[in-house]
Amino acid sequence: MTVVDLDDALSVPAAKKDLPPSMVERMTLILDAFDGRTSRLTLEEVACRTRLPRSTVHRILDQLVRLDWVDHASFGYCLGRRAMGLGGGDNGHSQVRAAAAPLLHELHMQTGMVVHLAVLDGAESVYLDKVGGRMAATLPSRVGGRVPAYTTAGGKAMLAWVDPEQVDGMYGPRLSRSTDRTITELSTLHQELNRIRQRRGLAFERGEAVRGIGCVGVAVRSADGPVAGISLCGDARTVQLERVAPLVVDAAREVTRTLHPELGTPRRGRRTPEIPDSSWSTETLDQLLAVQSGQWL
Known part of the structure; x- marks a missing residue:
């Protein structure tokens, strides 16, 4: 030796x-x-x-x-x-949960719907929090659970702010199917993400992750990209997602202001928004969000 x-x-x-x-x-x-x-x-x-x-x-x-x-x-x-x-470390997830918690409970109290907070982990959405009375038990989602991000409103809202090249790297040309309404083509997913960006970050899905469940989601963002996704879920046959969409926008904006105050506008005292009396057309909703959301959404 x-x-x-x-x-x-x-x-x-x-x-x-x-x-x-x-x-x-x-x-x-x-x-x-x-x-x-x-x-x-x-x-x-x-x-x-x-x-x-x-x-x-x-x-x-x-x-x-x-x-x-x-x-x-x-x-x-x-x-x-x-x-x-x-x-x-937890990648800052505890900070995100703490900032979002009061808004998630407020969303549930206003709508009676199930509220999710999720983050991206590679190609999947991971649920950090889930709030919602009796209906929550009817959804298979759970804190710590994972789903393909492209199947959920919150996941698509986050993917919309990821570089398209990165999305290509996450998924192959064919996407696995969760239901008969799931997006299964990468090209179709890119078209959907482009529509979400045109709606200032507002994402919808109806039965793509779970049959009979509809969701609306918005991403919480930083200067570097999506931080988390907030979504409201309910019975796709009865819930009017366009009616509750502004509430999700407001919640995501508040969480962003808490986590990244340098990106938000000066606070003028938060007012709890009311659910509109009737649903809006896509054109009306786009105009509303363009005024409400600013450039960060």
């Missing part, structure tokens, strides 16, 4: 230490280049901070993106869900 003297090992010329010899060391350098959860860097910025060759950084970043350690969007790179989860 060869014995390596520690002093000799530490006396390796500095020139040989310039480029870390192992993939683990290089990967660590790249992850350390990000200052925190909100840090966003270009390829050139990562190469500059790590002092690694640009080609090396690009190759390793590609692998980190595929393994969810890093996310890649139009602005560059940021830490992914695996990196965010290190150290036992």
Whole structure:
């Protein structure tokens, strides 16, 4: 057995230490280049901070993106869900739940419908909270449960604010079916997400996740993209989703103001909105939301 003297090992010329010899060391350098959860860097910025060759950084970043350690969007790179989860953290989910909790209960009291709070985890929506009296037991959703994001109103509301290229990476050309009304083509999903963006972020679904259940959802957003989705669910045969849509918009706006006050307008005292007496046409609803929601929705 060869014995390596520690002093000799530490006396390796500095020139040989310039480029870390192992993939683990290089990967660590790249992850350390990000200052925190909100840090966003270009390829050139990562190469500059790590002092690694640009080609090396690009190759390793590609692998980190595929393994969810890093996310890649139009602005560059940021830490992914695996990196965010290190150290036992909850990716800020407790903060989102705390900000949304009073609004979820208010939505349920106003409408009698089931209210969901969900976040994106890859291609799936994960439920952080569920509020709703007796009807809640009739829905298969549960806190901690997962569903394909494209099947729910809250999930589609979040996907609408994800780069289309990322959506392509989440799903294949064919999407699995939950009901006979589920979107099953990626091209159809992109058309639906575009319609949601045109409606300032308002998403609907009728029986796509669960037969007979209709939902309306809106995303809570930050400068970096969707943070969470809030949705109202009820019996698709009787509920008029357009009537309750402004309430979901208002709740999502309030949660956004709480989590990211720099994105909202100055508060002038919140008034509890009433449910309109009649439903609106799509054109009327679009005009209303354009006035109510501003540019962040």
